[in-house]
Amino acid sequence: MTTASEPVRPVLRSWLATEVLTPQVTKDGWNGLAADKQGQQRNKDITASDDPGQWETPGDDDPPPWPLRPESSLPEQEQFSLGTGNPTPEPKKPRPWYSVILGALPARQAFERLDAAFSDDADEDQTNRRTKGHVVAASLILDEWGVLVPDTLSIASFAWGLGHMLGGGTAAALAEWDKEEGLLKARFGGILAPTGPDGSPRSLTWRDLRSASRTLADELRVPSDLWVMTPCAIRVVQKRPPEADILSSFYLPDLGLVLREADNLPEAAARYFGLRPPERPWDALTDRPQLADLLQPALFPLGRWPGPGLHPLTLLQQAAVNAIVRDLGSGGLAAVNGPPGTGKTTLLRDLVAYVLVSRAEALASLDDPCGDLSGLNLMDFAVVVTSTNNAAVENVSLELPVRDKALDASFWRDQGLEYFAATADAVLDVPSAAPDKEHAWGMMAARLGSAKNRRAFFEKFWWDRDWGLNDWLNLVGWPDAPQNRSRQPGKLALQDPPPRFPEAMADWRRARDVFRQALERCHHLRTYLEELGEARKQLGQVEAQLPAAKEQLDVAERDLASAKRAANRARDEHAEYIGQETTEVGKLAALSSVKPYFLAKLFRTSAWRTHESGIRAQVGRLEQVQDAARGTKGRLAAAMVEEERCSASREATLRAFEALREDAARLSSQ
Numbered sequence: 185m186t187t188a189s190e191p192v193r194p195v196l197r198s199w200l201a202t203e204v205l206t207p208q209v210t211k212d213g214w215n216g217l218a219a220d221k222q223g224q225q226r227n228k229d230i231t232a233s234d235d236p237g238q239w240e241t242p243g244d245d246d247p248p249p250w251p252l253r254p255e256s257s258l259p260e261q262e263q264f265s266l267g268t269g270n271p272t273p274e275p276k277k278p279r280p281w282y283s284v285i286l287g288a289l290p291a292r293q294a295f296e297r298l299d300a301a302f303s304d305d306a307d308e309d310q311t312n313r314r315t316k317g318h319v320v321a322a323s324l325i326l327d328e329w330g331v332l333v334p335d336t337l338s339i340a341s342f343a344w345g346l347g348h349m350l351g352g353g354t355a356a357a358l359a360e361w362d363k364e365e366g367l368l369k370a371r372f373g374g375i376l377a378p379t380g381p382d383g384s385p386r387s388l389t390w391r392d393l394r395s396a397s398r399t400l401a402d403e404l405r406v407p408s409d410l411w412v413m414t415p416c417a418i419r420v421v422q423k424r425p426p427e428a429d430i431l432s433s434f435y436l437p438d439l440g441l442v443l444r445e446a447d448n449l450p451e452a453a454a455r456y457f458g459l460r461p462p463e464r465p466w467d468a469l470t471d472r473p474q475l476a477d478l479l480q481p482a483l484f485p486l487g488r489w490p491g492p493g494l495h496p497l498t499l500l501q502q503a504a505v506n507a508i509v510r511d512l513g514s515g516g517l518a519a520v521n522g523p524p525g526t527g528k529t530t531l532l533r534d535l536v537a538y539v540l541v542s543r544a545e546a547l548a549s550l551d552d553p554c555g556d557l558s559g560l561n562l563m564d565f566a567v568v569v570t571s572t573n574n575a576a577v578e579n580v581s582l583e584l585p586v587r588d589k590a591l592d593a594s595f596w597r598d599q600g601l602e603y604f605a606a607t608a609d610a611v612l613d614v615p616s617a618a619p620d621k622e623h624a625w626g627m628m629a630a631r632l633g634s635a636k637n638r639r640a641f642f643e644k645f646w647w648d649r650d651w652g653l654n655d656w657l658n659l660v661g662w663p664d665a666p667q668n669r670s671r672q673p674g675k676l677a678l679q680d681p682p683p684r685f686p687e688a689m690a691d692w693r694r695a696r697d698v699f700r701q702a703l704e705r706c707h708h709l710r711t712y713l714e715e716l717g718e719a720r721k722q723l724g725q726v727e728a729q730l731p732a733a734k735e736q737l738d739v740a741e742r743d744l745a746s747a748k749r750a751a752n753r754a755r756d757e758h759a760e761y762i763g764q765e766t767t768e769v770g771k772l773a774a775l776s777s778v779k780p781y782f783l784a785k786l787f788r789t790s791a792w793r794t795h796e797s798g799i800r801a802q803v804g805r806l807e808q809v810q811d812a813a814r815g816t817k818g819r820l821a822a823a824m825v826e827e828e829r830c831s832a833s834r835e836a837t838l839r840a841f842e843a844l845r846e847d848a849a850r851l852s853s854q
Contacts, residue, residue, distance in 0.1 A: 189446040192457045196443045201358040203433035205298065205349075207342035209291045210317040214416040217320075220636065221283055223420035241415050244391040249417055250282060250330040252387040278421045279328050283429070286322035287343070287397045288412040291315045294346055297410065301349040318412065319343070322400055323429045324376060326417075330387035332377045333425045339368050339400075340431035347405035362440035365432075372400060390414065423647065427635050451515035468500060478503040478510075481713035485509050486706045487541030489533035494592050501531045509538055529579045532569075536584065539565050540628075545703065548696045570633075577633065584629040585612060588621035596625045603627060606676055610651035611644045650675040656682055716854060723851035726844050733841045740834035747830040751823035758816035765813050768806040775799050 210217050218225045226249040227242045242248075292315040321343035325336035341361050348358065375396050380386040393414050401411040420426055442453055454460045466474045479499070483506040488496075497505065508518045522528050543565035547553070550560070569580045583589040585608045587596040595601045597620070608624030609616075630641045646654045655674045659682040662668055683691060775798055783789075 189449075189459060192446055192459060193443065195457075196439060196446065197356050197359045200361070200436065200439050200443065201345075201355045203435050203439065204341040204345040204358045204361050206433060207289075207291070207294075207319040207340060208431065209314040209319055211314070213317070214285070214418075217285075218416075218418040221418050221420055221426065222636075223283065223418045225416050226282075226419040227416050241413075242390045242394075242417075244394055246390050248330055248388070248390055249419060250280070250326065250328060250387065252389070253329040253331075278423050281328065281333070281420050281422065281425050282326040282330070283418040283420060283426060284324050284326055284393060284414065285320055285416050285418075286324060286393060286414055287400055288318040288320050288415055289343060289346070289406070289410055290412065291317050291319050294319060294342075294410055297350060297407075298346055302355075318415075320429065320431055321404070321406070321411075322372075322397075323431065325426055325428060326388060327425065330389070331385045332373075332388065336425070336428040337369055337373050337376060338429045338431045339365060339372075341365070341433065341436060342431075343404050343406060344368070346410075350407065351405040359440065359443055361432075362437055368400075368403065371403075372396060375399065422643075424643075427639060430635060452517045455517040468503065475499075475503055478506050481710055481717045483507075483510050484710065484713075485534070485538040485541065486703065486710065487534075487537040489530075489537040489590075490592050490595050491530065491533060491590065492588070492592050494594075497531065497534060498527065501527050501534075504531055505534050505538070508535060529576075532580060533584070533590075536567055536580075539567055544699055548699050548703070550696075553692055569629075574633070578631060581629045581631045582612065585624040585626055587623055587625045591625055593621075601625055604653070604676075606679060607645060607648075607651045607653060610648055611641060648674075652676070656680075660688065719851045719854045723848060726848045726851060730841075730844050730848065733837070733844050737834070737837045737841045740830065740837040744827070744830040744834045747823070747827040751820070751827045754816065754820035754823040758813065758820045761809060761813035761816045764809045765806070768802065768809045772799070772802045772806055775802050 212219070214225050227240060227246070291313075295313060295315055319342055320340060322337070322339045324338070325333040327333055344361060344364060345358050349355070376388065376392070378386055378388070378392065397411075397413045401408065401413070442449060442457075446457075446459075449457070449459065451460070468475055479502065484502070485505065496502070504518075504520050508520075512518055520528055520531060543562065546560055546562075546565065550557075569577050571577045587593075591601065603626035605624050605626060608614075608627040611627065611630055612624055614623055627645070630645070632638050632641055644652065646652050649655070651674065653676075656676050658665070659668055659673065659677055663682070663684055682688075775795075778795070
C-alpha cells in the first residue's frame with residue numbers, strides 16, 4: 185500500500201527550514217574554537233609572540249600569520265591519494281595550516297532578528313538555544329603559504345537563511361539551500377583562489393580575505409551590524425590538511441534530495457515518511473502463528489555474535505533479527521523498540537555478525553582477489569551506528585573491538601582471535617600496560633561522529649608511523665619499492681610482517697577454503713534444522729488432527745454397534761413373522777383338509793357356510809402375516825446394508841486414525 189506524497193512535502197519543507205536555521209554556536213570564544221581544533225589563534229604575522237595582541241581582529245593591512253610566497257616560485261603542492269596504483273606517500277613532516285573564519289554572526293542578536301522576522305517573541309529560557317557566542321558563517325583552510333586548500337570553503341546555512349528571512353523571503357523557500365550553497369561555493373571558491381601572472385595560485389592577504397568577507401555578507405543579505413568580518417585565523421600544525429568545517433546540518437543535502445524525489449523514494453525513505461505503511465500490522469506478543477513463522481530455521485542468519493557467556497538471543501530478539509535479515513536485504517526500514525537494558529545492543533551485535541558473514545561470503549566467492557573487483561562493493565557490507573545519544577553509539581563502536589566487552593573469553597583467550605588488534609589498540613588509546621582483557625581483539629569499529637574524532641581516527645588508523653595501516657599495506661603491495669626498502673618499518677610491520685605475494689595468496693586460499701567448509705557445514709545444519717522444523721510443524725498438525733480422528737472413530741464404532749443392533753432386531757422380527765407365516769399356512773392346510781359333504785356345499789348349508797368363512801378368514805390372516813413378513817424382509821435387507829456401510833466406515837476411520845498415529849510416531853522419532 186502506497187500513499188500520496190503531497191502531505192509529506194510540507195513536513196519536509198518544515199524540517200529543512202528547521203535544519204537551515206539551526207546553527208552551531210561557539211562556546212568559549214575564538215580561543216576556545218582554536219583549542220577545539222587543537223591549534224592556536226594567530227591573526228598577525230608569524231614573527232610576533234603568542235600574546236593577546238595576536239588575537240585582535242585583523243585589519244586590511246595587517247600582515248597575515250603565513251609568509252607571502254613569491255608568485256613565480258610557488259612550489260607544487262604535495263598530493264596524497266589512496267588507490268592510485270602506487271605506494272601512498274606519507275607526509276614528510278608536520279606543517280602549519282590555517283583555519284580562517286571568514287565571517288561570523290553574534291548569536292543573540294542574530295536570533296533576535298530571526299525571531300522578529302517570524303513575529304515570534306521567543307523566551308530564551310524555554311528555547312534552550314545557546315546565545316552566548318558566535319555563529320561561524322563561513323570558513324576555509326589555507327596551506328602554509330596562505331593558499332586555499334581545495335574543497336575546504338564552508339558556508340553556514342544559518343547565515344544564508346537569516347539573510348533570506350530578513351530580506352523578506354518565505355520559510356518554504358529555505359528548502360532551496362542545497363542549490364544556493366553550490367552556487368555560493370562555486371563563486372567564492374574562485375574569489376578565494378587568485379592566481380599570479382604565471383597562473384599559479386598566490387598567497388591570500390587579510391585584504392583579500394576581508395574583501396571576500398564583505399562580498400559574502402552582501403551576497404547573503406546579512407545586515408552589516410550583524411556581520412563580524414574575518415575575526416581570526418587558527419594555526420594548526422599537522423602532516424595533512426584539516427578537514428573542512430561542517431557549519432550546516434548533515435541532513436540538508438539528503439532532505440533536499442528527498443523533497444525533490446518524494447514521488448520516487450527508495451523503500452527505507454518511503455517507509456520512514458509513512459508513504460508505505462505496513463499492509464498487515466500484527467502484535468508479536470499475541471499473534472503466535474506470525475511469531476512462529478519468524479522463528480523458522482530458514483530465517484536464522486548463519487552467523488552469531490560470540491558475546492560473553494555465549495548466551496543465545498531471547499525469543500523476541502531472535503524474531504527481530506530474523507525479520508530484519510529477511511525484510512531488509514534490498515532496502516527498507518525496521519524499528520526495534522525497548523527500554524534501556526532490554527538487549528537492543530545485543531540484538532545489534534548479531535546483525536553485525538550477519539553483515540560480517542555476508543561480506544565473507546562475497547569475498548570467498550572470488551577466485552582471484554587481485555583480479556577484477558568491479559562487481560564487489562565492500563561498502564554494501566558496512567554498518568553505520570548513529571544516535572542522538574552518544575552513549576548508545578559508544579556501546580557499539582567502543583565496545584565491539586574490546587576483548588572482554590565484546591567476546592567470550594574462549595574466542596580471544598583460547599582461540600587467539602584477532603584482526604589488526606594492535607592498530608585497534610592505538611585507535612582506542614588502550615595503554616600497553618592494560619590487562620589482556622581490556623585490549624582490542626580487532627579493528628572493526630571506530631567512533632567517527634565529530635570532525636575531531638574522524639581526524640584522530642584517520643591519523644591513527646592510516647598515518648600513524650608505528651601502528652597505521654598505510655605503512656603495512658604499502659609493504660604488502662610494493663615490498664620492493666625503494667622508499668619501502670630504505671626506511672625502518674613501523675611497529676605493526678615488525679610485529680606482524682606483511683607476507684609477500686606467494687604467501688599472501690596461499691594464506692588467502694587456505695582462509696577461503698576453511699570459510700567455505702564452515703559455511704557448507706552451516707548450510708547442512710540449517711537444512712537439517714529446516715527439515716526438523718518442518719517435521720515438527722507436521723507433527724503439530726498431525727497431533728491436532730488426532731483428537732478429531734479419534735472422535736470420528738468412536739462415532740463410527742457407535743454407529744456400527746447401533747447398525748448391528750438394528751440388523752439383529754430386523755432379523756428377529758423377520759424370523760418371527762416367518763414363523764407366524766408357517767403357522768398360518770399350517771392352519772389353512774388343516775382347514776382345507778376338512779371338507780363338508782357335497783350336498784352341504786350344493787345346498788349351502790350353515791355348516792358349509794361356516795367352513796368357507798373360516799377358510800377365508802384364515803387366508804386373510806395368512807396374507808396379513810405374509811405382508812408383514814415381506815416388510816420385515818425389506819427392513820432386514822436395509823438394516824444389513826446399513827450395517828455393512830457402518831462397518832466399512834468404521835474400518836476406513838480406523839485406518840485413517842492408525843495412519844495419523846503412525847505419522848505422529850514417525851515424526852516424533854526424527
